[in-house]
Amino acid sequence: MLLKARAFSYARPATIAEALDLFQAVGEDASYIAGGQSLVPALALRLQAPQTLIDIAHIAELRGITCDGGWLRIGALTRHCETLADPLIAKHAPLFHDAAPYVAHPAIRNKGTLGGSIALADPASEFPAMALAMGAELEIVGRDGARRVAADDYFIDLFQTAIEPGELLAAIHIPAVRPTHRWAFDELARRRGDFAIVGCGILADVRSEQIEDIRIVFFGVGNTPVRAANTEQCLTGKLLDQVAVQAAQAALADDLSPSDDEHTPAAMRIHLARVLLGRLLGRIAGET
């Protein structure tokens, strides 16, 4: 089988403004490309066939990681391998750091970008879900300027986000974790590097062993990353003991409604989500 992309023209802008102008000039039949680790296979399989590829990988404004006023700003072009290795991310946005080893394989991580992953919003991907778990704000730029969208309002539907055609995701803003925060990440996949059957990230504010606030996000269970709102509510204000964990596992059925697919019936996916939830809450409670 030969997999070749349909012909397209290629442009490499040096600035965000130039990229936005190029997209405007081409119309909606253009596509931005950064790392291309999801887009290039889609082009090879001809699932997509844009007229023009606008290569944003050389735009310096989209790079850099800075911490200021309790927020970490991660440039959209930060590669997965950088997300894994960067000390600021490990310290302030630890769920990205913890999830990074599970994202595809080393060679993909050398090229794929955090912004690309979150802009694509594959519902089985780790980083979009962890952005939601950490309460990220997404900095989106268009010809009318920049805006910040809360992750809770950003994921709309399957591969559909608040990014409008022609707009670019410029940066991911994460509220830096505080000393009272605990977090845990894990996923269940058939083979290392495969998309997870189900995965989960939890960020909890725990004071005197009582949960003040908790965000629980699952991926691989629906059209978008899913916040387990009922489960969160069920745990808030509770001591994280065995009773609370079991109640949370029971509440999860009200949060997740996965569909059957060829390998995994919905009931199995919910069961695995419960297993994962129990493990992660156990880690947060300090058990091993």
Added chain:
Amino acid sequence: MTINLTVNGEDVSESAPARETLADFLRMRLQLTGTHMGCEMGVCGACLVLVDGKVVHSCLMFAAQASGSVVETIEGLSERAAIADIQEAFHQRNALQCGFCTPGMLMTAQALLSQPGVPSRDEIRDALSGNYCRCTGYEAIVDAIASVARARTAATNGCQVGEVAE
């Protein structure tokens, strides 16, 4: 469009359509056929090359994106003897049969062994998770990489290099 890049130390300037992958560019225009193409969708790892020092899939990148970059293929690594010890270990351990996946395996091995420390077998397996071999079953490949990891560490620690005990 014109694509300018450095491949295995030589400046290259070639015209190619924008839709041509770096893998096709290397194989068809530069006759560097050591870069293999198995799946053309970033799954099998046979097409791995170094771009600006990082191992990437040459099937998941258009040559146009690599313009201005420094590329090294399996031919480059082999000819400057950077992986002679890994090649020898693969030979010694029978870590290949048909050899189709081997260029990608060697690329991954070199990237892993260029990092500090001696990788555990689990770390070697994790690094190889994006490289498919349909012949050997990986065990001998992990053995070969593990033996080079020990030998290289012994060499940098000033020990006698030779047969490394299991």
